[in-house]
Amino acid sequence: xxxxxxxxxxxxxxxxxxxxxxxxxxxxxxxxxxxxxxxxxxxxxxxxxxxxxxxxxxxxxxxxxxxxxxxxxxxxxxxxxxxxxxxxxxxxxxxxxxxxxxxxxxxxxxxxxxxxxxxxxxxxxxxxxxxxxxxxxxxxxxxxxxxxxxxxxxxxxxxxxxxxxxxxxxxxxxxxxxxxxxxxxxxxxxxxxxxxxxxxxxxxxxxxxxxxxxxxxxxxxxxxxxxxxxxxxxxxxxxxxxxxxx
Amino acid sequence: xxxxxxxxxxxxxxxxxxxxxxxxxxxxxxxxxxxxxxxxxxxxxxxxxxxxxxxxxxxxxxxxxxxxxxxxxxxxxxxxxxxxxxxxxxxxxxxxxxxxxxxxxxxxxxxxxxxxxxxxxxxxxxxxxxxxxxxxxxxxxxxxxxxxxxxxxxxxxxxxxxxxxxxxxxxxxxxxxxxxxxxxxxxxxxxxxxxxxxxxxxxxxxxxxxxxxxxxxxxxxxxxxxxxxxxxxxxxxxxxxxxxxxxxxxxxxxxxxxxxxxxxxxxxxxxxxxxxxxxxxxxxxxxxxxxxxxxxxxxxxxxxxxxxxxxxxxxxxxxxxxxxxxxxxxxxxxxxxxxxxxxxxxxxxxxxxxxxxxxxxxxxxxxxxxxxxxxxxxxxxxxxxxxxxxxxxxxxxxxxxxxxxxxxxxxxxxxxxxxxxxxxxxxxxxxxxxx
Numbered sequence: 001x002x003x004x005x006x007x008x009x010x011x012x013x014x015x016x017x018x019x020x021x022x023x024x025x026x027x028x029x030x031x032x033x034x035x036x037x038x039x040x041x042x043x044x045x046x047x048x049x050x051x052x053x054x055x056x057x058x059x060x061x062x063x064x065x066x067x068x069x070x071x072x073x074x075x076x077x078x079x080x081x082x083x084x085x086x087x088x089x090x091x092x093x094x095x096x097x098x099x100x101x102x103x104x105x106x107x108x109x110x111x112x113x114x115x116x117x118x119x120x121x122x123x124x125x126x127x128x129x130x131x132x133x134x135x136x137x138x139x140x141x142x143x144x145x146x147x148x149x150x151x152x153x154x155x156x157x158x159x160x161x162x163x164x165x166x167x168x169x170x171x172x173x174x175x176x177x178x179x180x181x182x183x184x185x186x187x188x189x190x191x192x193x194x195x196x197x198x199x200x201x202x203x204x205x206x207x208x209x210x211x212x213x214x215x216x217x218x219x220x221x222x223x224x225x226x227x228x229x230x231x232x233x234x235x236x237x238x239x240x241x242x243x244x245x246x
Numbered sequence: 247x248x249x250x251x252x253x254x255x256x257x258x259x260x261x262x263x264x265x266x267x268x269x270x271x272x273x274x275x276x277x278x279x280x281x282x283x284x285x286x287x288x289x290x291x292x293x294x295x296x297x298x299x300x301x302x303x304x305x306x307x308x309x310x311x312x313x314x315x316x317x318x319x320x321x322x323x324x325x326x327x328x329x330x331x332x333x334x335x336x337x338x339x340x341x342x343x344x345x346x347x348x349x350x351x352x353x354x355x356x357x358x359x360x361x362x363x364x365x366x367x368x369x370x371x372x373x374x375x376x377x378x379x380x381x382x383x384x385x386x387x388x389x390x391x392x393x394x395x396x397x398x399x400x401x402x403x404x405x406x407x408x409x410x411x412x413x414x415x416x417x418x419x420x421x422x423x424x425x426x427x428x429x430x431x432x433x434x435x436x437x438x439x440x441x442x443x444x445x446x447x448x449x450x451x452x453x454x455x456x457x458x459x460x461x462x463x464x465x466x467x468x469x470x471x472x473x474x475x476x477x478x479x480x481x482x483x484x485x486x487x488x489x490x491x492x493x494x495x496x497x498x499x500x501x502x503x504x505x506x507x508x509x510x511x512x513x514x515x516x517x518x519x520x521x522x523x524x525x526x527x528x529x530x531x532x533x534x535x536x537x538x539x540x541x542x543x544x545x546x547x548x549x550x551x552x553x554x555x556x557x558x559x560x561x562x563x564x565x566x567x568x569x570x571x572x573x574x575x576x577x578x579x580x581x582x583x584x585x586x587x588x589x590x591x592x593x594x595x596x597x598x599x600x601x602x603x604x605x606x607x608x609x610x611x612x613x614x615x616x617x618x619x620x621x622x623x624x625x626x627x628x629x630x631x632x633x634x635x636x637x638x639x640x641x642x643x644x645x646x647x648x649x650x651x652x653x654x655x656x657x658x659x660x661x662x663x664x665x666x667x668x669x670x671x672x673x674x675x676x677x678x679x680x681x
Contacts, residue, residue, distance in 0.1 A: 010271075036273040043311065043312070048312065
């Protein structure tokens with residue numbers, strides 16, 4: 001896994017994952033929105049062992065830019081071995097309920113832009129006959145809940161899309177990993193109280209991602225106990241689930 | 247970013263409530279408005295220098311990136327929320343070590359500067375501030391001041407030991423020191439009383455860069471001031487180059503309703519510890535040598551819900567013998583023993599920090615389970631001795647000294663006050679300047 005593209009590179013999970021790959025001597029093309037933050041991360045990764053760390057700041061909601069973005073990454077790295085798609089935003093559910101515009105903007109960022117990039121990357125990898133695509137989904141995408149179903153719907157769409165992609169590319173040498181983190185202590189979740197046992201640090205998720213790549217896993221819940229929680233959540237009958245305050 | 251939750255310092259006293267503002271990049275803005283803020287690193291200072299009751303804590307652990315490292319010279323520049331343990335994990339395999347380290351590696355770089363921490367090598371290397379080459383101070387008006395001993399030297403000296411009050415330390419540059427391997431040559435000697443301690447000191451200080459002593463402060467009478475003298479140096483080339491075995495760490499899972507540290511356990515522990523056979527000279531990995539408590543995670547919970555109080559003072563050389571004897575006597579007669587009593591002679595070097603604690607003399611650190619008023623009374627009685635001897639008490643470990651004592655221990659406090667960021671404050675600062 002020498003050449004790594006990270007989209008949403010300033011996200012806490014992406015940065016923690018990049019640090020682990022940097023220690024293995026990876027080369028990077030980092031994509032994010034904020035150039036100043038990207039520069040700080042580039043400097044850090046180089047000291048951690050990352051080779052030839054490139055970066056580019058761009059608004060990923062601008063889907064028409066995606067093919068050119070990927071072309072620049074391929075050019076800089078000389079081919080992509082692994083792509084991690086980690087960008088996203090946690091929309092304000094209550095505000096989305098009152099605003100179709102905000103709801104669609106959240107779907108655009110968390111689902112459509114991911115699907116756009118995943119499509120282009122899948123085709124790139126398929127043509128090359130190899131490549132690993134890692135996408136950060138969420139346990140929130142496993143079932144719609146009143147407290148964050150806009151975000152959940154976007155993540156659910158991505159999860160379903162990746163299932164199909166994985167199925168399509170199974171015999172093409174392309175590996176597709178869906179990562180479903182539970183509650184992670186990151187700037188995106190800064191508004192929550194993070195005292196419970198369910199909260200994980202970004203580096204725990206990063207460790208799970210690196211292991212998933214090495215072991216060629218398909219879908220990973222991180223930390224692993226979320227798999228069991230989500231089995232229960234997914235299997236509750238809707239007639240009961242709809243009454244819960246989740 | 248404004249969740250409310252109780253936060254504590256390492257001594258679990260005093261209690262405080264805060265709003266929190268997490269910083270994740272050194273380019274992040276500081277909160278505006280009239281909100282009083284205080285940087286909070288890893289919460290390892292003992293009392294209230296890291297607390298800002300009713301105000302906002304700027305959480306700095308998200309500032310944990312390397313900025314520059316020169317493997318030829320060992321000069322390292324890193325964001326201020328990096329832990330010293332993270333620096334060691336990075337630097338030791340490359341043959342570099344911290345120039346100064348306190349007794350725990352779980353403090354942030356910014357916290358080490360803001361408290362001008364010291365270590366076992368103070369007599370040769372001075373305090374952390376003296377080994378600091380530069381840092382960036384980020385003020386609430388948005389300005390950024392790069393400070394070094396020469397560049398903006400007045401800001402530099404105000405911020406070294408400045409308890410986080412002069413602005414946010416965004417990054418710090420230090421020069422690491424060369425080591426041949428991760429091992430230490432350590433020597434242990436028992437001493438029977440304070441006079442023996444001073445005699446050993448005169449001999450060992452010229453030969454060993456790292457020295458610290460443990461004192462049995464439950465012993466009275468002719469055993470008063472007995473203890474174990476520990477000296478060490480980095481092992482020369484030729485020692486095993488294999489990395490030391492990883493240490494298993496234990497975690498104290500929760501704070502008990504009452505303290506496990508009490509007069510009986512203290513007496514038993516101290517007696518056992520004093521008499522425990524130990525090799526006179528041994529090769530040991532650096533972690534147990536520098537950080538004996540770091541693999542008992544959350545050990546502060548042993549002191550129970552009420553927490554504990556540290557008392558660390560420094561006594562000038564000429565008064566040290568008598569004052570230390572008086573302090574140990576007062577503790578022994580109070581029946582409130584300290585599990586961990588640590589004694590060390592500081593060297594003559596000073597960092598120049600306006601509020602720096604280390605100064606020539608002998609420093610004694612003690613911790614007491616917080617038993618309420620009687621513990622506070624005992625520490626006030628110790629303050630009488632410290633003050634009369636012309637000494638000082640360490641703010642990083644304090645939760646109770648009076649404002650009058652503070653201003654007497656740190657006469658430059660009023661000069662320092664001019665450098666405080668108008669938006670910054672702390673529970674400690676309000677306490678010692680209130681009366």
